[in-house]
Amino acid sequence: MKAISEIKPYDLMDMIESGGDDVVIIDVREPLEYYGDLGHIPGSKLIPLSELQNRLKDLESYRDHSVVFVCNSGERSRSVCLALRELGFTTVYNLYGGMIQWHLSGLEVEYDQ
Numbered sequence: 001m002k003a004i005s006e007i008k009p010y011d012l013m014d015m016i017e018s019g020g021d022d023v024v025i026i027d028v029r030e031p032l033e034y035y036g037d038l039g040h041i042p043g044s045k046l047i048p049l050s051e052l053q054n055r056l057k058d059l060e061s062y063r064d065h066s067v068v069f070v071c072n073s074g075e076r077s078r079s080v081c082l083a084l085r086e087l088g089f090t091t092v093y094n095l096y097g098g099m100i101q102w103h104l105s106g107l108e109v110e111y112d113q
Helices: 009-022 049-060 075-086 098-104
Strands: 005-007 023-027 065-070 092-095
Touching: 005 009, 009 023, 009 065, 009 092, 049 075, 065 075, 065 098, 075 092, 092 098
Parallel strands: 005 092, 023 065, 065 092
Antiparallel strands: none
């Protein structure tokens, strides 16, 4: 089995600042979580885990990008990374510690809908 690459919040911030359009952040939480207390990473796209199977074609356009998956703690997003690696996605990352760690790192969040 291939190992999943974990990325820490500050490293993701550096990747965003240096990679620009090459970095895609997919948040797999449910909408209430995405717009809730922890908010979401600016520029992230919401594809809830409950809809992922039906939205795989949406992810196809990101096959050539660095794709970072996010959830609250990093567990759900890790399972998504594993599944997508099996489908041939090669540059996928799991945000270490999820939005909880992002908040603890003091990085910017959005709450808008």
